[in-house]
Amino acid sequence: MSGISTTQFSKYNARVAKSRATSEPTWVRWSLIATVLLFLSLFLFMPLAAVFTEALRKGFDTYISALADADALSAMKLTFIAALIAVPLNLVFGVAAAWAIAKFEFRGKSILITLIDLPFAVSPVIAGLIYVLIFGLQGWFGHWLADHDLKVIFAIPGIVLATIFVTFPFVARELIPLMQAQGKDEEEAALVLGASGWQILWRVTLPNIKWGLLYGVILTNARAMGEFGAVSVVSGHIRGMTNTLPLHVEILYNEYNYAAAFAVASVLALLALVTLVLKSIVEWYAARSACAVEQN
């Protein structure tokens, strides 16, 4: 309503912030920036650059043949399969959990929120181990599975389960605070107007949370495709069969086939960069739609 005066005020604020009293001398400012850039170079930029230089060290042909290798392709396929199952399941769970927690009051809610966070606190190695204890040969269902000729551990189902576990909280954690902040006025209005539960979900709630949902999916997918520790425990490392891309990187690296290892790693690094770009875009859209809501 008072857009112009706010702009003038923030300009005035910016000028004050730049004045000597509330800012640092120029030399302090630039030495802090230089320190941060040096720190980030050592820990972020150089590792990222190293992946691509090492990948291309033996030339472009070696690079391509490492990626076109049959084992690499089947690892790629398995990585996509695991993500394709884990992401939708955790997405449905995230929406259900956020609906129950954000729209209703019940006893034990804060315990439930803590329990949903639990997989973040568990080491990936332990995440793999617990499924071995249940489905492994000496595990709870080991004999039963063996009798029925079913394999979970050292097979694809185990990899999928471990992937679901490590990416379990991502969508729920994005949605719970978002839906709590949005309240339930719009859903109640839809109900009064005669909408059914599923209609409310599809037409009111999901459009409202779409950016948060997408953000959670992007994070889940990145972690699902990159998970190493948990998958490593349950995979059995059978080449061409139960190898995901990160495990394939490890095998090649341990065989001293560095160029191929970094070539496969560069695919995963590109995936990470795409993830960061998508994340920034979604953040930008989410901030814009939040602004639009405030202006209305």
Next chain:
Amino acid sequence: MAKKYNNVLPGFNLSLGFTIFYLSLIVLIPLSAAFIKTSTLNLHEFWVAVASPRVVASYKLTFGASLIGASINAVFGLLTAWVLTRYTFPGKRIIDALVDLPFALPTAVAGIALTAIYAPNGWIGGMLAPHGIKVAFTPIGVVIALTFIGLPFVVRTVQPILEDLEAETEEAAASLGANRWQTFTKIIFPAIAPALLTGFSLAFARAIGEYGSVIFIAGNMPMVSEITPLIIITKLEQYDYAGATAVAVVMLVISFILLLGINGLQWWNSRRNSPAI
């Protein structure tokens, strides 16, 4: 309970029921398997599994290196958050986005990339080697990897608090004669301290369980550079399931305590900040 009866929205039983079912199936029952498996050991067997010298050496390395890594991140993460919120410089937006790289980059890729740089023939390792400093394949390498994976936590918890700080308090401090350093230590730092502590604990908790990025750079020498998650893997590969699970339970209990601590911290933090709003 009374509120539940007032609530007219549908789907409570379905959504809560599915949430609890899925949570139990994927997380709670499998995790309880670890505790049930450990209970098959008697006290002596448990103690031998979790307190043998090699395992104790791995706890010291895992917790020591995690603590150092999280501390490095507390200092440089705060500095990074400060520079990103307060100053403008070329490439700032790209750098801001890249801070999340350790979340997005698979840990195995991070592990081999850090090894390539810090190995004696790498870009940085090569500069340090003539001075007799070895980074990769020593405990210092473990610290490097754990610093990398914990990097975004402090930045991302401190950054929003720094952005929301009112310029007026700093102006008031300045007009009352405080210099910049006094304003920082007496006004700004107390306001961001809880967020800093939260970010530190998150980085620490993440570092304790980390596996993928560490094993490539650590060298994995027993008693020297072997982390606890690797001990679990080694025991598993020797089919010592009970021993592996006993060590896992020790780590799980420590992680649960940390998680409760972090949640308590965030609760305290939000309560502390809310009266001001």
